[in-house]
Structures are given as structure tokens and as C-alpha cells.
Amino acid sequence: MKDVFRFNEFFIHQRLILQLLDSYHKTILSTLLQNTKHYDDHLKQTFINDSFTEVITKYFAAKKIKSLEELLITNSKLKKGQVIWFYNNFYFKGIVKASKDFEKGKLPAYAEFHIHLKRYNKTIKGKYNYEHVHWCSATDRLSGHKSKFIVAYIDGIQKNEIVLRPMFISDRFLKDEILYEYDSPSLKLDISEIDEFNQVECVPHDYEELDIQKNKDISEERIKHSIAEILYENNIPKDWGGESSDLFTNHIHIDGKRYNAAFLLKGPSKFHQMTVKDLGVNGNQIVRLFDEPAEILVLQHCHYIKAEIYKTMDAFASRFDNIRRYCIIDGIDTQRLLMAYEKI
Known part of the structure; x- marks a missing residue:
């Protein structure tokens, strides 16, 4: 890709x-x-x-x-x-x-x-x-x-x-390499386009059990371990202040092809709609995420996510010297994913 x-x-x-x-x-x-x-x-x-x-x-x-x-x-x-x-x-x-x-x-x-x-x-x-x-x-x-x-x-x-x-x-x-033209200029991947996460479609967005308030009780550490289990990723790093990402894996596939992916995970410590201010000074957590040698960058948050985050991720993904794909998982998609794979 x-x-x-x-x-x-x-x-x-x-x-x-x-x-x-x-x-x-x-x-x-x-x-x-x-x-x-x-x-x-x-x-x-x-x-x-x-x-x-x-x-x-x-x-x-x-x-x-x-x-x-x-x-x-x-x-x-x-x-x-x-x-x-x-x-x-x-x-x-x-x-x-x-x-x-x-x-x-x-x-x-x-x-x-x-x-x-x-x-x-x-x-x-x-x-x-x-x-x-x-x-x-x-x-x-x-x-x-x-x-x-x-x-x-x-x-x-x-x-x-x-x-x-x-x-x-x-x-x-x-x-892409076979000259297939996409209809959209977006580099954004839907969560369901990742093969390991495609069971998320079994939990529709209008499922009555979905409630973003439930995410208050799901820690960032639990989300990280749950995603690692879904990906069969055993190398789970401990959190420390200088990390560029919370999880790095090569167990991601899209249409059967394998890629490296880096995850930035945001738990309920800031339980509100995400803005760029929630990602460090001048969005430096996104800057560090895109410094990772990953082909796919994933941002997950426990709550809703403002449109400015999508623009920010797209701006960094669109660098001419290193065009990449990104995926944004908001609080509802986080819940759908955990439900689909029986992690909650």
C-alpha cells in the first residue's frame, strides 16, 4: 500500500x-x-x-x-x-x-x-x-x-x-501501485478496513447497548491489552513519558497484506471530546506518532473526537516524502470493537 x-x-x-x-x-x-x-x-x-x-x-x-x-x-x-x-x-x-x-x-x-x-x-x-x-x-x-x-x-x-x-x-x-483510482482524496481508513478489526461490523452504530459513558470505567491500559490480544501482539510496552506510541505492531493486515502500525491511545483521564489541546503542546503527541516507522497510524480515544483532529491527522499523513494511511477510533468505535471481540 x-x-x-x-x-x-x-x-x-x-x-x-x-x-x-x-x-x-x-x-x-x-x-x-x-x-x-x-x-x-x-x-x-x-x-x-x-x-x-x-x-x-x-x-x-x-x-x-x-x-x-x-x-x-x-x-x-x-x-x-x-x-x-x-x-x-x-x-x-x-x-x-x-x-x-x-x-x-x-x-x-x-x-x-x-x-x-x-x-x-x-x-x-x-x-x-x-x-x-x-x-x-x-x-x-x-x-x-x-x-x-x-x-x-x-x-x-x-x-x-x-x-x-x-x-x-x-x-x-x-x-496505488496498480493505478487504481480512489474516489476520495482521504488517507483515512475505517476501523472495519483493518482485517483484524473487521468483526466490529457485527456491532452496528445504532446498537442500543452502546453508551459512551461506559468508557469512563475502561482504563487506557485495559484498552491497550485488549487491542494487543485482538492483534495477537505479545510485545506490550510499559507506559513512560517519552514514548512515540503506546503500541507498535506488524500484525495488521489490510486486504490480506501485512503492515506495521503504531497506536496512540487516550484513556478516560480526559473524558471529553478530544481536541488538539489534548494531544500535548502544539499537538506534539501526533508529531511523535508520525515519527514512528509505521505504515499505518492509529489514534484511539475514549470519547468523541472533534473534526480538527481528522484534519490534523490528514495533514501529517499527506507528507509528500512519506504518504501514509491513518485510522481514528472514537469512543463509540472503541466500544464496538471491544464488544465485537468480547473484551467487555
């Missing part, structure tokens, strides 16, 4: 990308572009776009460029000119007017995008020149609320606002 991102690009600012690349990646790009000369004009533009996309992907993986989400989560210092990527549901406007201005020769012809992140009380916004837009479908794909992947420079920073100068805007999706 070696995942890679694929892109359907709508906006590519070639000059900005060239300014970003080092000599090594410029050489790769030059080689790719040489191969495009054999195609007719229509196909040639397609392969030119693919070449820039491939190189920017390689560059981000090699340089370990972080997402804006991860930088905000860890409270990292941002600076003007810094290169980031960001995948989120933006609001796009103005592309129809920009296309008409472009046709009339009124340059630059700008359209805009923005998103307000309540969690950080910050607005992320930017504009892009229609001159660098590709494909007629962009008018629809870059209008209204759309989930898009953006590569950009940070062009301005204020207390509650970050201005981006994009060089690349596209759809993002996954393809």
Missing part, C-alpha cells in the same frame, strides 16, 4: 515553479520537456503540464515541504516567501470575469480564492492570473466551494490573515 498522489491540474504558473526548482530538478524537468516535442500541439500542452506536475511533486518530496495545516498545528513561525502546500475546501470566485477580461486582452486577469480557518482564527486568501489557467473545465472547477490542492508562496502575513501567491492549483487524488 505505497500511496502516491496524482493531480488534475487547472492552474500552473511555470515561471514561478522554475524560480523555485534547484538545478537538479530543473534538469529533470528539461529532460521531461524534451520528450514533449514529439506530440501535436494539443497533446504537447498536456504533457508539458504533466511534466511540471511530476517535477513539483518530486521537489516537494525531496525537500520535505510541509503543508500550511501542519505548520499552523505546530505553531511554526511563518515567513514571507516561504513555500507551502495546502489542501482544503476553498471558496473560489471571479474566474468567469477573469476569462472574459483575458479574452479582451485586459491583463492581468485575476480570480480569487479564500478560506477562513476558525480553529486558528485566520483567513487564507490569494488571487491567480487567468493567463496560467489550463483547460476549459477550470471555469467550473475553480468556482464556488471546491476542495483543491494549492502550492504557493506566502506573499503576506498579518495577525489574522495569510496571503498566498499560488503557482499550482489542482484536484488531488490517490492511485
